[in-house]
Amino acid sequence: MLIKMESEQRIIRLQKALNKMELDGALFVYPIDVYYFTGTRQNSTLWVPTEGNPMLLVRKSYARATTESLIEDTRPFPSSREFPNLFGPQIKRIGFTFDILPVQQYQYYSKMLPGREFTDISPINRELRSVKSEWELEQMRHSGDCLCSVFAQVPEFLKEGMRELDLSAEFECRLRKAGGEGYVRMRAFNQELFHGLAVSGATSDKPGFFDGAVSGRGLSAASPQGSSVEKIVAGSPVLLDYTVVFNGYIVDMTRMFVFGQPKPELEKAFATAIAIQQYLVENLKPGMICEDLFLVAASMAEDAGLGRNFMGAPGENARFVGHGVGLELDEYPVLAQGFKVPLQVGQTIAIEPKFVLPGLGAVGIENTFAVSSGGGIKITGMADEMISL
Numbered sequence: 305m306l307i308k309m310e311s312e313q314r315i316i317r318l319q320k321a322l323n324k325m326e327l328d329g330a331l332f333v334y335p336i337d338v339y340y341f342t343g344t345r346q347n348s349t350l351w352v353p354t355e356g357n358p359m360l361l362v363r364k365s366y367a368r369a370t371t372e373s374l375i376e377d378t379r380p381f382p383s384s385r386e387f388p389n390l391f392g393p394q395i396k397r398i399g400f401t402f403d404i405l406p407v408q409q410y411q412y413y414s415k416m417l418p419g420r421e422f423t424d425i426s427p428i429n430r431e432l433r434s435v436k437s438e439w440e441l442e443q444m445r446h447s448g449d450c451l452c453s454v455f456a457q458v459p460e461f462l463k464e465g466m467r468e469l470d471l472s473a474e475f476e477c478r479l480r481k482a483g484g485e486g487y488v489r490m491r492a493f494n495q496e497l498f499h500g501l502a503v504s505g506a507t508s509d510k511p512g513f514f515d516g517a518v519s520g521r522g523l524s525a526a527s528p529q530g531s532s533v534e535k536i537v538a539g540s541p542v543l544l545d546y547t548v549v550f551n552g553y554i555v556d557m558t559r560m561f562v563f564g565q566p567k568p569e570l571e572k573a574f575a576t577a578i579a580i581q582q583y584l585v586e587n588l589k590p591g592m593i594c595e596d597l598f599l600v601a602a603s604m605a606e607d608a609g610l611g612r613n614f615m616g617a618p619g620e621n622a623r624f625v626g627h628g629v630g631l632e633l634d635e636y637p638v639l640a641q642g643f644k645v646p647l648q649v650g651q652t653i654a655i656e657p658k659f660v661l662p663g664l665g666a667v668g669i670e671n672t673f674a675v676s677s678g679g680g681i682k683i684t685g686m687a688d689e690m691i692s693l
Contacts, residue, residue: 305551306343310439311374314341314432315358321428322354322399329353330399330425333409336489336631337401339552340433344372349381351390359390387416399425404491430491434628434636435650441674441683443553444630444652448672448683450482451548451557455686459693464538464563468531469523472502475544485549489632497633500547501530505540508666511620515634517658518543518616518666538563541570541665541690545656552631555683556654558670560690566667573659574667574690576608580657581669581688584626584639588653588673588680594643601625601639601657610659617660626655629672651675652683 318341322330332338332350339345341352342360346369352358360375361382369378382390398417400410403426414422436444454475461474476499480486488497495515503520512519512528521532536542542561547554560574580601587597602625605614615622624643628635629652637643637651653675658668669688673680 305372306339306374307439308374310437311341311343313437315352317432318352318429319354321432322352322425325399325423325425325428327354327397327399327423327425328395331413332401333413334401334404336552337429340631341375342372342378343374344369345552346372350375353395384416391417391420395420397421397423399423401426401429403430404493430636433630435648436630436652436674437650440553440630441650441652443551444555444672444674444683447548447550447553447555448557448685450484450550451479451546451555452684452686454478454482454546454548455544455557455559458544458559458561459691462536462542462561462693464693465535467533467535468502468504468507468520469533471536471542471544472499472531475502475546479546479548482548483550485552487549487552488547488554489552490634491632492634495634496529497547498530500545502542502544502546503531503666504534504536504542505665506663507532507534508541508543509617509660509662509664511617515622516545516616517622517656517660517668518545536563539566541566541667543666543668545670547633554629554631554633555672556629556633556656556670557672557684557686558656558658558668559686559688560667560669561693562690563693565692566690567664569661570664570667571690572608573610573613573661574669576605576610577657577659577668578688580604580625581655581671584655584657585673585680585682588647588655588675589677590649590675591646594637594639594645594647595641598625598639598641598643605657605659613659613661615658617662620660625657626653628652629654647675649675649677653680655680 626639
């Protein structure tokens, strides 16, 4: 569980940012934002004034929130008549996270607090959350250990001829038994993920809605992502891309398996992915520009003759090679074109150079790293090689 010192330090940093924006405070309604500052994910609204103590207003469950919340002033959500009285006339400019705020909620609070100006604080909220404390890194190291322990068991249960679906079910069962919470939260609109995916051969080159290199065929048009009922055959690469969540914190990891010998084209692509990861890890240092790192990675793929296959099938390529992870799978920073911001110590990034070769399959590697002055510190501490069975 979140500790009080963490909550207090987060709120102090937020209040400094609100002061710079000349805001009078901020309202948070998105559950994972509320959890980040308070330690409880109950259905609540958090008010953080630029000066003074925060207030948590709980809809349900108030009883549980009182045992979890680190906010001293935790109270039941008031009636519509009482709510405006909590905000004096000096409160004129209020921050909201517009990136995830539904229009209905915006209209609700606008009606409850007439005459106030609402300002988007999504960028500062995401930047604050991108830098992890030592306590947060410890949660993620635990997640990494759990995930690696399950990946290490794969040779025990991965069998030639088994369905992708059965492989994923076995992996996910063991992941849950290891303590995985299962909630793979994503901030981006229209994105969703169930634990991860286990795909093989030609099914792994199936394009999809998911903003990543590999989507998988899935089980239906309503669930067009992840494992299918196709069987795993000799020579086809088996790609397992999974997350695990502990205390809300996510790590992300991919490993490759194959029965027999993979085709030379796949071996070359995998070696290129390893080389790209190595370059990026060496340069995960404060001050390095995210866009520059992506452009070098893309150039390395192009030099290997694999530019069209980098981060997706030709024409379906994802436009990044690394993404921030933490309480959500798609946090800042992003190693992508257009993301012209410097890295900071303590940011955590899933590096995932992957290649999709139509008709052959997908190969690549993914690990979660923490940015440090000496380069990326690996959180998913397991060997990277493709395992031949």
